[in-house]
Amino acid sequence: MAKLTTIAFDADDTLWQNEQFFRMTQDRFARLLADYAEPDHLQERLLAAERRNIGHYGFGIKGFVLSMIETAIEITEDRVPAAIIRELMEAGRDMLEHPIHLLPDVRETVQSLAGDFRLLVITKGDLLDQERKVAQSGLGDLFDGVEIVSDKTPAIYTEIFARHGTGASEGMMIGNSLKSDIIPAITAGSWGIFVPHAMTWELEHALAPTDHPRFKELQNLGGLKPLLTTIL
Structure with a gap:
């Protein structure tokens, strides 16, 4: 298990x-x-x-x-x-200045996981803008940590999961970018859960590591809780 x-x-x-x-x-x-x-x-x-x-x-x-x-x-x-x-x-x-529009099932999923797991946000982008989005999302209090990084690499995931959790091998990264969210997290030893978005920046495209045992794909975050019951 x-x-x-x-x-x-x-x-x-x-x-x-x-x-x-x-x-x-x-x-x-x-x-x-x-x-x-x-x-x-x-x-x-x-x-x-x-x-x-x-x-x-x-x-x-x-x-x-x-x-x-x-x-x-x-x-x-x-x-x-x-x-x-x-x-x-x-x-x-x-x-x-654009208001935040949460994606389907996000609030319910994050709320259902809070308390059972350490929850993090790991995101790239401008510091002030990303802090604004987290604050305006209404989700900020549900997360145990927010990491705004200049890039997402295996070393970054290794360091963050060690500092906030019990190591990358007991961590999971969920995101819409194969290049930034999934492949480097799996390389670091964590689970990588790909949730594709209809619009993804061209520079974030990559081939899915479909043969890796720690790679999974969901159509939306509403499928995360059922997925957890199959892998834990």
Whole structure:
């Protein structure tokens, strides 16, 4: 019988909606730059800028806005109007102020686990923005710890599960990103529970480790409690 003491959740697009607001802002970006580039080409250039800038700006809205501005400068060959730059900055502020929309079964599932397991949030992104989301979600008091990290690696999961729990081998990570939430957590020795989201950032795609005994997939968090009865 497996032993499980600590359950960690990704935040964005696992507990609440997130990527849809990036997509909405990308559509706004495409409209603003419509005179300079076709939407598909603009999207390719923006994704390339994001990939380039992760090491400089990290993950989150602020880095996204800076990548949009950089792309706008490149596409217009340094002639982007100041009004467009201003609107891109306003778009970023709108994203930072957007209310939290929990995903189905999230509140009920987290509440049902509280007290039986140590519950964590492990998320990437901007510190202030992620703290705001946790506070506004109404779930904050149910978690024993919130870890906002610059990246998700096996070493990060090993350290967090050791500090908050009884080690990665007795931990579980739940998230919508195979690349960040599942594969490195399994590599560290924990369970990895993949809960796919309809919208996932291209840079988070990876092949599912379907042959690994500690990999499981659920359609939504409502299936977590039944899953636990089968593996514990």
